[in-house]
Amino acid sequence: MSNGGLKITRIKAQNKEYMRILDETLHDPRLTARTPRIASVAEARSQYKNYMNTIQKLGAHTDATGFDPKRSFQYVANIDSSIWSAVLSVFARYDEAGNLIDEGLLYKTDPNDGQVKLNRDFFYALLSGPLKDFDMRGKVSIV
Numbered sequence: 001m002s003n004g005g006l007k008i009t010r011i012k013a014q015n016k017e018y019m020r021i022l023d024e025t026l027h028d029p030r031l032t033a034r035t036p037r038i039a040s041v042a043e044a045r046s047q048y049k050n051y052m053n054t055i056q057k058l059g060a061h062t063d064a065t066g067f068d069p070k071r072s073f074q075y076v077a078n079i080d081s082s083i084w085s086a087v088l089s090v091f092a093r094y095d096e097a098g099n100l101i102d103e104g105l106l107y108k109t110d111p112n113d114g115q116v117k118l119n120r121d122f123f124y125a126l127l128s129g130p131l132k133d134f135d136m137r138g139k140v141s142i143v
Contacts, residue, residue: 008128011121011122011125012125012128012129018090019126019130022131026086026130026131026133038082041080041083048078079134079135087126099116100116102116104119106118106119107119
């Protein structure tokens with residue numbers, strides 16, 4: 001297992017309860033019943049993954065005419081906004097002015113510029129945990 005994989009496993013173990021809450025929220029059938037858009041997005045996500053896999057397989061058999069077989073689509077993630085709203089409701093914290101604050105999990109302060117930014121390690125842990133069924137990328141995975 002790589003260092004990144006170990007880091008993600010450690011983050012998931014330390015935040016097991018939060019990961020469980022988000023997972024239960026996103027996979028609750030009542031959520032789909034109350035929000036019909038989630039079902040249509042799930043269908044579109046499946047279709048999109050199939051398209052991406054097809055493109056990557058076709059790309060492996062081409063040469064300098066357009067596709068480079070050594071490269072693949074390097075999306076970090078592609079999460080629907082309704083799912084990301086659920087993630088924000090579980091993890092994000094805001095100040096009185098409505099700005100994101102450093103809560104130590106999903107967002108942290110960058111020591112270089114002092115700006116609140118996405119905590120990539122925690123985000124990757126979410127992608128390999130509760131969000132694995134909601135990521136619309138093709139076959140490329142982080143871990």
